[in-house]
Structures are given as structure tokens and as C-alpha cells.
């Protein structure tokens with residue numbers, strides 16, 4: 001990961017009942033990073049600190065390689081798109097067109113044609129106030145408005161909340177095609193594992209305000225596997241990344257490994273047959289990761 005969109009070092013924030021951090025994190029440029037964590041784990045707070053809506057008590061943040069101890073300068077801030085978990089009440093009494101006109105003054109790169117195209121694709125109702133729209137309709141406007149200035153960095157806090165399955169699919173397709181167009185980076189907070197599966201290159205896991213690490217999604221899918229091997233449970237002692245082991249029947253042991261590529265290589269070199277393998281579902285992987293089983297080679301709290 002050479003190029004970094006946002007870097008956090010030693011970030012800490014005391015919330016009412018919870019401490020967020022310390023967090024050391026590098027968001028790799030040019031990728032989609034899925035931000036996963038249970039309710040209250042600190043996902044929104046983390047995103048708000050990246051926008052200076054919330055100020056950390058300790059630590060430093062850099063945007064595209066630069067620190068801004070005061071405000072994020074306008075020319076940098078307008079390269080960052082944001083969809084908030086909650087709608088912006090200041091836009092309540094505006095129509096989508098009026099709100100866009102207001103936003104366009106702020107963003108020099110605002111692409112009105114692209115915005116109109118997105119409103120059309122998402123079937124966002126025209127000429128009605130945003131507060132009169134359904135939750136999903138308003139969400140579709142917000143996603144369109146966040147994409148319209150073609151930001152280099154998109155921070156999306158549960159963007160699919162309220163979307164019907166058709167709009168959800170459309171959002172996935174739009175974000176995918178947006179990524180194809182250049183060097184954009186997307187941080188996407190979500191509770192929908194399928195969203196991460198379809199969109200994310202990296203998965204960033206937060207738990208009780210602590211970073212459990214950032215891992216390549218494909219590497220997780222390639223390495224976290226259930227395998228059935230001829231032999232007994234003592235086999236596990238010599239294999240890397242084994243987090244569960246069980247004698248399934250006489251002569252067959254079932255194991256879960258976080259390092260399948262190495263595990264299979266060692267078994268192969270030892271002449272021990274692998275009888276069957278199953279790739280874990282992403283939700284199984286995340287739940288084991290949340291329980292403290294780390295991806296191969298990762299140390300606890302590692303964010304780069």
C-alpha cells in the first residue's frame with residue numbers, strides 16, 4: 001500500500017460511554033474499503049473524524065499526505081464526498097434540484113449532467129421537497145449528490161440504508177463504474193455483508209472502538225477455509241493458522257485455517273491428503289475475526 005488517501009496515527013476520542021481508539025490506520029488510495037463493525041463500534045465517529053465534524057482528543061490525521069491542524073482547506077474538502085448516516089436537515093425544505101444548485105456552488109467540479117443522469121437512473125422524484133421524500137428516495141438523491149462532484153474520496157456511512165433491492169443493485173453498479181473511471185477511493189460503512197462482498201477490495205474491522213485490522217477481501221476468501229484431512233487432531237500442531245480442530249470421524253479431522261495456502265502446501269509436502277475444502281462465507285470469516293481470530297500475518301490493531 002504505497003499511496004494513502006487518509007492516514008490516522010494514534011487517534012483517540014472519548015465518547016459518552018466509550019473510548020474510540022487508539023487507531024492507526026492507512027486507507028489505500030484507489031480502492032473500496034468496507035468498514036464493518038457492530039452497532040456502536042465507532043464507524044460513524046471514525047468517518048466524522050475524517051471530515052473534522054468530530055475532533056479527536058489525541059493523534060493526527062492526514063489527507064492525501066498532508067496534515068491540516070486547523071480546518072481542512074476548501075480545495076481539499078471539496079475532493080471528499082460524504083453520505084451521512086442521517087440526512088442533512090439544512091436541505092429539508094429544498095427540492096433535489098435546489099439542493100444541488102446550492103451544493104454546486106461549493107464544489108467546482110460539480111457535474112450537473114452526471115447528477116441529472118443519476119437522478120434519472122435512481123428515479124428520484126422531481127420538484128418535491130427532500131423532507132417529503134421517502135427515506136429511500138432521499139437516500140438516492142444523497143448518493144447522486146455525493147457522486148456529482150466526482151470526489152477523489154467518498155465516505156459513505158451506511159449509504160444503502162432504506163434502499164429497495166433494485167436501487168441497492170443500481171448503487172452497487174454505479175459505485176463500481178465510478179471506481180473504474182479513475183483514482184477514487186471509497187470508504188463504505190455497512191452492515192450488509194453482501195455489499196462488502198460485491199464492492200470492497202479491503203475490509204476494515206472495528207470492534208468496541210478498536211481497530212481489528214484491515215485485510216484484503218480476496219486474501220480473506222482465499223485463506224479462511226474449512227478443510228477435511230486424513231489423520232488425527234495432532235496434525236493441527238504443525239499447521240499454520242488453525243483456529244478450530246475437530247475429529248470428525250475416525251481417521252478424518254476437520255479444521256478451520258486462516259492460512260489455507262500455507263496449510264495446504266505443508267500437507268501436500270508431507271503427503272497428507274486433503275479430502276475436501278470449503279471456502280468460508282464472508283460473514284463466517286467476519287464473525288471469527290470479531291471473536292479475535294486474526295487473518296494470517298496480522299497483529300492485533302494493525303491498520304496498514
Ligand SMILES: Nc1ncnc2c1ncn2[C@@H]1O[C@H](COP(=O)(O)OP(=O)(O)OP(=O)(O)O)[C@@H](O)[C@H]1O
Nearest residue numbers: 015016017018037038039040041042043044045046
Ligand atoms: N454525539 C455523541 N455524544 C456522545 N457519544 C456518542 C455520540 N454519538 C455516538 N456516541 C457513542 O459513541 C459510540 C460509537 O458510536 P457510532 O455512532 O460511531 O457507532 P457506529 O459503529 O456508527 O454504530 P451504528 O452501527 O449503530 O451506526 C457509541 O457508543 C455511541 O453511544
